[in-house]
Each structure stands twice: as structure tokens, then as C-alpha cells.
Amino acid sequence: METVINMALLTLLAVVTVAMVVQRSLLSVVILASIYSFLMASVMIVLDAVDVALTEASVGAAVSTVLLLATLHLTKTREDMPRHGRALPLLLSLAVGGMLVWGTLVLPPFGTANAPIHQHVAPRYINDVMAETGVPNIVTAVLADYRSFDTLGETTVIFIAGIGVMLLLGGLRRQSSEEGAPEDPS
Amino acid sequence: MEAFLDFADRYNYVITIFLMIAGLYIVVARSNMVKKLVGLSIFQTSVYLLYLEPAKIVGGTAPIIDPAFTVYSNPLPHVLILTAIVVGVGTLALGLALVVRINEAFGTIDDDEIKPQDGG
Amino acid sequence: MSSDLILRVGTKLILPFILLFAIYVQLHGDYGPGGGFQAGVIVAAVVILIAITFGHNAAKRVAPRGLVECMVPMGVLIFAGTGVAGFFLGGNYLDYSVLSHDPIHGHHLGIFLVEIGVAVTVSGTMVALFYAFVERGR
Structure with missing residues (x-):
């Protein structure tokens, strides 16, 4: 059950992130960032990190949003189209992502009690x-x-x-x- | 069921890395500085997930000692990430303050528009 | 600033409970989720809520700028001072066992003081950040 809830919340996180990447209105990006933080806090509760979830909900969703909105008030709220190509950053990101996914293949499965991290301190x-x-x-x-x-x-x-x-x-x-x-x- | 569990094991890490590269892409590809800082935050939160996921034990409980439970998730990553979140908002605020000052000096917060003004 | 009746009355109703929750999170941090960081941010959120609903001057009456700016280094001093106290009572820096006659009591006292220090710095800094951004826009 925990695993299924975790997967659903993570999928929502990915969707919100995609919306943040494509959205050009900075006001919408900030509100989406706030939603992202709340979703992240929910994921943290599922992962048993209750203290971290409380911090993320208060810091990430409240204070960060207020500071970002204050900055937008002092600057402008519309993002211009980028002038240079998007192919190189996309290629770079995908290459880094591919290498990282390859790196996770040897990690212990999610949620196992005898993983090395639980043995030491x-x-x-x-x-x-x-x-x-x-x-x-x-x-x-x-x-x-x-x-x-x-x-x-x-x-x-x-x-x-x-x-x-x-x-x-x-x-x-x-x-x-x-x-x-x-x-x-x- | 077996295949589903196998998929679930990897799914967490794949999403974490997706968030990571989405943040990286925003930082590299976008020239608006506020957007860059939001991308940096996404990158940062993906690192929180990368730390917290291995700490979880399925069937365990939050690390608060109670006689009713015997299995607790690993508390150490929680401590490290708790610290990281608060430092994260500090760096975000500092970055936003710099953006505000850049906007006052150059009249724009777009990286591409600042470079010609700055003689670059 | 804002003349929205529902917002004003709603804010007045909810404020004491937010503040009470902050105190609960601060003092109950030993037994449940919470602690200095979270309580500090929630206290700062109270001031920010007042500023958003009743205007910047109302917030400044609740939390004067001078007080907030003093709180930023004050928390670090409380934290470091707890460590120095352990120093003078015959222990190492930040060793809580010597703070009281009983080591367990000493640890409780040490954690309590340290969390107070963290909460003071975090709440002071968050409000100071908010004031800095708001006053820039005037």
C-alpha cells in the first residue's frame, strides 16, 4: 500500500515538474512550485520522514513562495523566449539522466530492511x-x-x-x- | 505481482532522476533568472528524495521511539535533509536578492539581455 | 491596506491557533515531529500573514524591525552559549550531560535551549528576509 501511494504521489510530482518546465508565466511557475512543495511533503510523510515533511511544508510551500512572489513584484512576471537553441541542454540533461539511471541499477531495492544504509550508524x-x-x-x-x-x-x-x-x-x-x-x- | 514489485523498486529512483534532470534542464536552458532559481530548487528537492528513499523501510514507522513499534526508518538522512531544507531557503533568498539588485542595475532579469550590456 | 472583511476576520480568528501550533511544535519537538526550525518558520508565517492582510505597518507594530534584526544573531548566540556553558561546567563544547545533576535532565535542558536558539534565529531571519524584500518595493 505504501509503495502504491508513493508511486502515485511521485507521478504527480513528475507531472507538476513538466508543467513548470513548459510554463512561461512566472506567476504560474511560482504557484506550481508551491504545489510541488506540498506534494513533496506528502511524499516525505509516506517515506516516514515526518520532521522533514513538516519543514518542507512550512519552508518550501510557504516562505519560499512568499519570497518568490515578492521578487516577482519587484521584477517582471513574464519569461522571454530563449534566444539560443534548446537541443544542447536537452541532450546534456538526457545524458546525465541516463548515466544516473544506469547508476541506480546496482542500488538495493526500495524499502528493504537489510540494505547497507540500515546497518552502520x-x-x-x-x-x-x-x-x-x-x-x-x-x-x-x-x-x-x-x-x-x-x-x-x-x-x-x-x-x-x-x-x-x-x-x-x-x-x-x-x-x-x-x-x-x-x-x-x- | 512480482514484475510490479520489481518495477516499483526502480520507479522511485527513475522519478527522482527525472526531477533532477528537469531541474538541470531549467538551469541550463532557460535564461530568466527567477526560473533558473526555481529550477535549482527542483534540483535540490530531488536530492532530498535521493537521500530519503533509501532511508525508508517498508512496514517500518517514523523514527519516534514507542514501545508499540520495533522497526524504524533510518533517522540519519532525515536529519541531514532537515538541515539542507533550511539552508536551501537561505540560499534561495540570497539568490532572489541578487536578482532584485540585478533588475535594478540592468532593467532586466534575463541572462541573454544582460550579457551585451555587461560588455560580454 | 486590504478592506476585505472576510480576510480580516478570518485572519484574526486563525492567528492565535497558528501561534499556539508554533509553540506546540517547538515544545513538543522531543516527543513528536517538530523542533526549532519548523516552529521558527511558523512564527515567521504569522508575521507574514499579518503583513499581507493588515499591511506592512501593522506587522511592524507586532514585530519591530529592530527586534527582528536582533533576533538573527541572538539565536546563534543562545546556541553557542549553550555550548560554552557546558565548557564552564566541566564538559566538552556542546556536551549537555554536565548541564544538570542528572545526565538525562542535562540532555533535555540542552536540547531545549538549542532548539530555542534555532527557533529565534530562523524566525528572525525569515521575517527579516520578508521585510527586506517588501521595503525594497516601496
């Missing part, structure tokens, strides 16, 4: 998490306890991204308004 976390941290949600325990250095670095990345955007969009405006010389809006 995961049993250590699953068996010892209650004794060592007392936190039932293993994802939270690994995120904030076992691998808190990663999370510290990641919080710093968010901090840097925020500072970067504030400098790019806010800093100059303040400076130029103090000098009394508004920017040329061309």
Missing part, C-alpha cells in the same frame, strides 16, 4: 537514544544532541544568509536616502 541511534538522551524523537535527538555541531553551523549559515540579504536589499537604500540622492529606478 542507524541501529546505534535507534537502540541507545532513550538511554543516552531520553528523547523519543530520534531526529530531534540526533539534530540537537549527537550532531549539534552540524546544527550550529547550519544556524550560522541561516544567520549569514539573513545578513547577506539585508545588506543587499536594505543597506544601500538607507545610505542613499541619507545622502539625499535616490537611486535611478531604470
